Amino acid sequence: FLTATAAYVVQLYLYKCACLKWEEVSIMDEKNIPIRTYQVCNVLEPNQNNWLRTDWIPRSGAQRVYVEVKFTLRDCNSLPGVTGTCKETFNLYYHESNEDRESYIKESSFIKVDTVAADESFTQVDVGDRIMKLNTEVRDVKVTTRKGFYLAFQDVGACIALVSVRVFYKTCPLTVRNLATFPDTITGADTSSLVEVRGSCVNQSEEREEPKMYCGADGEWLVPIGGCLCNPGYEERGGACKACRAGFYKAKSTDPGCAKCPPHSHSLRDGATICDCHAGFFRADTDPPSMACTQPPSAPQQLISVVNETSVVLEWTPPHRLGGRSDTSYNFPRPGSAGGSVSSSQFCAPCGSDVLFSPGQTGLTTTRVVVSELRAHTHYTFIVHARNGVSQASGAGAAQSVSVSVTTNQAAPSPVSSIQATDVTRHSLSLSWQQPDRPNGVILEYEVKFYEKDQRERSYRIMRTFSRSVDVTGLNPLTVYVFHVRARTAAGYGEFSTPFEFSTNSDPFPLIGEGVNSAFLLLSVSGVGILLLISAAVFIISRRRSKYSKTKQDSEEEKHLNPGVKIYVDPFTYEDPDQAIHEFAKEIDVSSIHIEKVIGMGEFGEVCSGRLRVQGKREIYVAIKSLKAGYSDKQRRDFLSEASIMGQFDHPNIIRLEGVVTRCKPLMIITEYMENGSLDAFLRKHDGQFTVIQLVGMLRGIASGMKYLSDMNYVHRDLAARNILVNSNLVCKVSDFGLSRVLEDDPEATGTYLSPGGKIPIRWTAPEAIAYRKFTTASDVWSYGIVMWEVVSYGERPYWDMNNQDVIKAIEEGYRLPAPMDCPVVLHQLMLDCWERDRAERPTFSQILNMLDKLIRNPGTLRRTGGERYLQCTKAKTEISSSKVWSLCEWLQSIGLERYRDTLAAAGYTSLDSLLALTHQIEVEIMNPR
Numbered sequence: 005f006l007t008a009t010a011a012y013v014v015q016l017y018l019y020k021c022a023c024l025k026w027e028e029v030s031i032m033d034e035k036n037i038p039i040r041t042y043q044v045c046n047v048l049e050p051n052q053n054n055w056l057r058t059d060w061i062p063r064s065g066a067q068r069v070y071v072e073v074k075f076t077l078r079d080c081n082s083l084p085g086v087t088g089t090c091k092e093t094f095n096l097y098y099h100e101s102n103e104d105r106e107s108y109i110k111e112s113s114f115i116k117v118d119t120v121a122a123d124e125s126f127t128q129v130d131v132g133d134r135i136m137k138l139n140t141e142v143r144d145v146k147v148t149t150r151k152g153f154y155l156a157f158q159d160v161g162a163c164i165a166l167v168s169v170r171v172f173y174k175t176c177p178l179t180v181r182n183l184a185t186f187p188d189t190i191t192g193a194d195t196s197s198l199v200e201v202r203g204s205c206v207n208q209s210e211e212r213e214e215p216k217m218y219c220g221a222d223g224e225w226l227v228p229i230g231g232c233l234c235n236p237g238y239e240e241r242g243g244a245c246k247a248c249r250a251g252f253y254k255a256k257s258t259d260p261g262c263a264k265c266p267p268h269s270h271s272l273r274d275g276a277t278i279c280d281c282h283a284g285f286f287r288a289d290t291d292p293p294s295m296a297c298t299q300p301p302s303a304p305q306q307l308i309s310v311v312n313e314t315s316v317v318l319e320w321t322p323p324h325r326l327g328g329r330s331d332t333s334y335n336f337p338r339p340g341s342a343g344g345s346v347s348s349s350q351f352c353a354p355c356g357s358d359v360l361f362s363p364g365q366t367g368l369t370t371t372r373v374v375v376s377e378l379r380a381h382t383h384y385t386f387i388v389h390a391r392n393g394v395s396q397a398s399g400a401g402a403a404q405s406v407s408v409s410v411t412t413n414q415a416a417p418s419p420v421s422s423i424q425a426t427d428v429t430r431h432s433l434s435l436s437w438q439q440p441d442r443p444n445g446v447i448l449e450y451e452v453k454f455y456e457k458d459q460r461e462r463s464y465r466i467m468r469t470f471s472r473s474v475d476v477t478g479l480n481p482l483t484v485y486v487f488h489v490r491a492r493t494a495a496g497y498g499e500f501s502t503p504f505e506f507s508t509n510s511d512p513f514p515l516i517g518e519g520v521n522s523a524f525l526l527l528s529v530s531g532v533g534i535l536l537l538i539s540a541a542v543f544i545i546s547r548r549r550s551k552y553s554k555t556k557q558d559s560e561e562e563k564h565l566n567p568g569v570k571i572y573v574d575p576f577t578y579e580d581p582d583q584a585i586h587e588f589a590k591e592i593d594v595s596s597i598h599i600e601k602v603i604g605m606g607e608f609g610e611v612c613s614g615r616l617r618v619q620g621k622r623e624i625y626v627a628i629k630s631l632k633a634g635y636s637d638k639q640r641r642d643f644l645s646e647a648s649i650m651g652q653f654d655h656p657n658i659i660r661l662e663g664v665v666t667r668c669k670p671l672m673i674i675t676e677y678m679e680n681g682s683l684d685a686f687l688r689k690h691d692g693q694f695t696v697i698q699l700v701g702m703l704r705g706i707a708s709g710m711k712y713l714s715d716m717n718y719v720h721r722d723l724a725a726r727n728i729l730v731n732s733n734l735v736c737k738v739s740d741f742g743l744s745r746v747l748e749d750d751p752e753a754t755g756t757y758l759s760p761g762g763k764i765p766i767r768w769t770a771p772e773a774i775a776y777r778k779f780t781t782a783s784d785v786w787s788y789g790i791v792m793w794e795v796v797s798y799g800e801r802p803y804w805d806m807n808n809q810d811v812i813k814a815i816e817e818g819y820r821l822p823a824p825m826d827c828p829v830v831l832h833q834l835m836l837d838c839w840e841r842d843r844a845e846r847p848t849f850s851q852i853l854n855m856l857d858k859l860i861r862n863p864g865t866l867r868r869t870g871g872e873r874y875l876q877c878t879k880a881k882t883e884i885s886s887s888k889v890w891s892l893c894e895w896l897q898s899i900g901l902e903r904y905r906d907t908l909a910a911a912g913y914t915s916l917d918s919l920l921a922l923t924h925q926i927e928v929e930i931m932n933p934r
């Protein structure tokens with residue numbers, strides 16, 4: 005017997021109470037079905053008190069029960085003679101009890117629920133001849149204290165028939181709301197009470213927010229709060245969580261539903277929380293499941309290196325294939341770390357931690373990095389690794405890397421630090437310091453500059469030492485001195501240290517330590533003054549004597565004072581020749597060299613041409629000199645010494661060393677390729693084909709290269725057209741730097757003249773070098789004059805077929821090569837200047853260069869030539885070779901100036917000797933008469 009919201013049916017037990025006025029009577033209902041009723045109808049007697057009680061009704065957890073009573077009640081008006089005694093109501097009572105079989109309950113134990121009156125709306129029931137109205141009344145009672153209760157009906161004088169009593173309680177039925185299940189819940193005790201109920205998540209779901217609802221007194225669910233979400237791999241369908249189908253996935257419970265697998269991925273089974281990547285595709289840990297599967301990038305491309313002293317700028321272009329991602333980054337893996345070592349060579353060591361990568365070594369998003377703080381003149385291999393989010397997952401390694409090898413340049417040493425003064429006296433102190441942090445090569449010496457603080461740098465002194473300390477003497481007492489120290493390597497001077505100030509004291513002896521070492525006593529300030537005076541005098545005198553001297557001295561001074569001016573280092577000063585070669589030359593991997601053809605024969609073996617491809621650089625043509633098999637240690641050393649020397653030079657008119665191969669045989673020296681070979685042969689091949697300006701251009705190049713060498717304090721000793729190489733642009737470059745061969749192995753020297761130290765190419769060599777091996781830049785200038793002559797005469801052999809002894813003699817006697825045919829007078833004059841007997845009178849290469857530059861700027865000056873002179877000279881040369889003594893006339897004729905014979909005679913110069921005593925200025929006047 006249920007209502008829409010009620011869920012509990014109680015059996016109705018009606019028992020007659022002790023008073024027997026209630027009767028159980030069978031009657032027919034309106035459908036003529038017999039029903040049992042309890043009736044009482046004592047309307048004529050006053051003071052009725054008739055009770056009818058139910059059996060014990062278990063409460064079953066209910067807190068409020070509803071009692072629905074169906075009954076009929078006679079209208080008192082329809083009964084005659086009952087006025088005053090007839091009632092139209094009855095009372096409903098209850099009694100709570102744990103006892104299910106109480107036989108006797110006192111009236112007073114019952115609590116009244118209500119007085120029930122008949123309703124006005126009646127259903128008519130035909131009971132015999134009477135029309136009765138069936139009433140339905142419902143009352144609710146709070147029952148909370150015992151396990152059950154009894155109900156009782158009290159009649160106080162009505163005519164009543166109880167047709168049915170239904171007792172029930174209300175529940176909120178089991179329900180699913182927001183994916184949470186709420187159980188069947190008994191309503192609260194009071195009509196206004198709400199029972200708070202916590203829901204539990206349905207299968208395959210998880211709590212989003214605690215699911216709650218309230219069960220109202222009427223059995224209705226109210227105010228749902230919170231709820232659940234389907235687990236990953238499941239979506240809500242019809243209030244339940246159902247698995248995603250194959251090909252679909254749901255990664256998070258908060259995702260709205262199952263989604264199709266992203267590109268390059270799939271799911272084969274139902275309930276996928278993520279789709280698996282297709283073979284060869286990957287997903288990074290941080291990639292969302294909705295992202296397509298991707299691939300690692302290919303290697304970076306076109307890695308280019310630009311070396312700037314001890315820094316390298318590395319640039320590359322992004323990988324050809326980015327793998328479908330936009331998070332490509334670049335790393336320079338540290339050795340030993342995943343991705344490989346910094347170098348592929350077994351000889352390479354890892355870069356130190358002091359090497360700086362800017363903007364960084366890992367995680368670069370730019371395609372350019374500047375690597376600094378590298379060691380000078382050191383071979384480095386850099387590996388750039390392209391990575392993206394799936395590189396690690398894919399385990400890809402070498403395929404994503406590109407490497408480049410570079411050799412850093414020489415660099416001046418860094419400043420010295422930690423200068424200290426000890427053993428301080430009134431006139432002296434000992435200065436010591438630390439080696440520069442970055443020597444960048446072998447420290448050849450230290451230079452200490454110091455001055456009185458008051459004097460600033462107006463007057464200072466310089467000391468040089470090989471050790472890291474020096475005793476400074478000759479100081480003034482109680483005077484503050486400022487000291488600067490700098491180091492010099494093959495690359496030149498480094499920066500001076502920051503100033504270090506120290507004061508002498510008034511003590512004659514040092515407080516601690518030994519006394520002053522007088523052997524180190526240097527020039528005092530006054531000494532410097534005297535020296536300056538002498539220098540000034542020498543300077544003025546030499547200026548008067550020679551137009552070339554001043555600049556020469558200036559440049560020498562510059563060399564000592566300018567930091568960073570490179571000084572050539574003799575590789576033979578290294579005990580280990582391999583140290584020298586690796587300090588100055590780059591080791592080349594033999595696999596990057598492709599030899600094409602033999603182009604000449606060198607002293608140590610064939611000379612070939614070929615191509616060199618260094619990674620990250622464009623392929624270039626090179627000349628490859630190799631050391632033939634079966635060489636001795638000395639030959640190996642001599643062969644490599646040329647590279648050690650060449651490697652120190654960097655000038656457009658000096659043949660450029662690309663590198664060496666020393667780690668496998670044959671040993672090779674790789675230089676730039678000079679298409680037109682050696683200058684002498686080239687000129688002979690193209691006799692008369694160039695303009696004067698072109699010839700002067702070649703000479704200018706050679707002079708420029710020689711100036712560079714002389715600035716570096718390098719003396720070539722074998723400067724000759726055969727040792728100049730010419731490229732396709734007619735650029736001339738000085739080559740042949742083998743030290744020993746200069747003296748012993750040049751064919752021009754072999755068997756010709758053996759000086760105490762070796763053989764000398766007589767025709768190109770200055771007299772003082774022949775006589776007592778005084779090889780200097782000035783003797784190179786002499787040779788340069790001969791090269792000028794070779795160039796202008798298109799490869800003619802100097803002094804033609806004269807033998808060496810005759811050449812030496814002729815030079816001794818003042819003979820000089822005449823101007824070649826069509827030789828501009830100024831050029832021949834320059835040659836004669838180079839052939840000054842007194843080497844101090846010869847121009848410097850810097851002056852020669854200036855002169856040639858002027859000529860090139862004013863080609864008109866080149867127009868004047870000696871005309872017929874060449875023929876006369878040719879004739880003269882036979883005379884010279886046979887004659888013992890030259891007259892002034894012959895000499896003038898030989899150099900094309902015989903027209904000045906009378907002028908000279910008039911001036912008192914009648915012999916060659918008297919003329920040779922002339923100063924240069926007079927010669928110039930003669931050459932350029934007003």
Ligand code: AMP
Pocket residue numbers: 603604605606607608611626627629659675676677678679680681682729739740
């Ligand atoms: P060397 O050993 O320097 O005397 O070289 C022998 C010959 O090889 C030279 O006379 C040149 O003809 C040729 N040769 C040497 N070096 C080069 C080069 N860098 N480029 C072209 N030819 C060269």
